[in-house]
Amino acid sequence: xxxxxxxxxxxxxxxxxxxxxxxxxxxxxxxxxxxxxxxxxxxxxxxxxxxxxxxxxxxxxxxxxxxxxxxxxxxxxxxxxxxxxxxxxxxxxxxxxxxxxxxxxxxxxxxxxxxxxxxxxxxxxxxxxxxxxxxxxxxxxxxxxxxxxxxxxxxxxxxxxxxxxxxxxxxxxxxxxxxxxxxxxxxxxxxxxxxxxxxxxxxxxxxxxxxxxxxxxxxxxxxxxxxxxxxxxxxxxxxxxxxxxxxxxxxxxxxxxxxxxxxxxxxxxxxxxxxxxxxxxxxxxxxxxxxxxxxxxxxxxxxxxxxxxxxxxxxxxxxxxx
Ligand code: F6P
Numbered sequence: 552x553x554x555x556x557x558x559x560x561x562x563x564x565x566x567x568x569x570x571x572x573x574x575x576x577x578x579x580x581x582x583x584x585x586x587x588x589x590x591x592x593x594x595x596x597x598x599x600x601x602x603x604x605x606x607x608x609x610x611x612x613x614x615x616x617x618x619x620x621x622x623x624x625x626x627x628x629x630x631x632x633x634x635x636x637x638x639x640x641x642x643x644x645x646x647x648x649x650x651x652x653x654x655x656x657x658x659x660x661x662x663x664x665x666x667x668x669x670x671x672x673x674x675x676x677x678x679x680x681x682x683x684x685x686x687x688x689x690x691x692x693x694x695x696x697x698x699x700x701x702x703x704x705x706x707x708x709x710x711x712x713x714x715x716x717x718x719x720x721x722x723x724x725x726x727x728x729x730x731x732x733x734x735x736x737x738x739x740x741x742x743x744x745x746x747x748x749x750x751x752x753x754x755x756x757x758x759x760x761x762x763x764x765x766x767x768x769x770x771x772x773x774x775x776x777x778x779x780x781x782x783x784x785x786x787x788x789x790x791x792x793x794x795x796x797x798x799x800x801x802x803x804x805x806x807x808x809x810x811x812x813x814x815x816x817x818x819x820x821x822x823x824x825x826x827x828x829x830x831x832x833x834x835x836x837x838x839x840x841x842x843x844x845x846x847x848x849x850x851x852x853x854x855x856x857x858x859x860x861x862x863x864x865x866x867x868x869x870x871x872x873x
Contacts (some may be wrong), residue, residue, distance in 0.1 A: 554586045558590050559650070560650065563593070565617075569677050571810060571815045573653070583830050593626055600641040625657075635668060649671040650672050653690070654674070655683055658674070674836070676688070680726045686837075693811045696732050698805050699805050700733050700737055706719060707738075707771055717799065718788070719774065721773060723744075726746070727742075730742055743772070762873055836848060839853065
């Protein structure tokens with residue numbers, strides 16, 4: 552019987568731990584007598600047939616590295632029928648039996664389209680935002696939160712020294728998970744997330760004034776990227792309270808760096824799980840985390856799943872930042 556040929560690609564925003572997932576796929580795939588091809592720059596590499604065979608040593612010395620050795624991209628061409636057709640042709644020519652896509656919901660929608668042309672796909676959730684509907688956890692989230700927490704700790708030192716209010720923007724365009732957890736871990740007085748509309752007077756001003764009356768002299772406000780407007784917020788705080796403010800956008804620093812233990816372990820488990828599915832000829836699944844266990848769902852079902860915002864945790868933040 553011919554060896555199975557499995558292609559792996561990373562797509563969308565890079566996330567720390569993607570390399571650990573690639574390594575797990577290559578090592579467990581070769582262990583299961585498969586041929587593993589790396590696709591460069593996400594779906595663009597499938598369209599352009601930019602493929603490289605990976606061996607056991609190609610993935611040495613990458614488990615601790617941020618970014619992705621396969622490079623990544625957001626591929627507008629792949630969203631068009633002609634792009635998907637070209638990707639399918641690449642798979643046929645290279646004898647690819649299945650594609651493993653490491654990325655977020657957008658990348659999984661691409662995987663679903665590709666699977667409809669007859670190319671089997673498996674998705675592994677990798678994005679710092681932790682916004683994949685079907686999975687409790689996405690590779691990269693823990694590292695990004697820890698990076699953001701360290702950065703906000705540094706901002707706190709200077710805010711404390713000057714009795715200032717530091718207004719910090721963290722990543723998350725549609726999802727406030729980084730803001731919520733970073734905010735709690737850094738003792739923020741207010742946390743603004745895209746999932747919950749905010750009122751400046753009630754959610755910021757009143758909290759600042761009441762905690763100031765209780766003796767607080769410096770303040771941290773964490774704002775998710777999707778809420779934005781940190782300059783306006785900071786200016787309004789100064790005008791209404793006289794508290795000096797400074798703004799910081801943490802930006803892409805949150806996407807880089809060596810993955811935490813959690814991201815390396817989850818990535819390794821999910822990568823191996825993908826190969827186990829393919830060994831059993833199970834296809835078109837999205838791998839996910841449910842109650843700390845690695846599971847998998849049908850790709851169409853997975854894309855319909857929604858992850859509710861953690862209101863309980865949000866209430867914890869409000870109750871203790873007084
Ligand atoms: O990967 C997720 C993310 O980091 C979001 O939090 C952010 O909004 C977006 O990617 C930024 O994308 P880009 O790298 O294309 O600027």
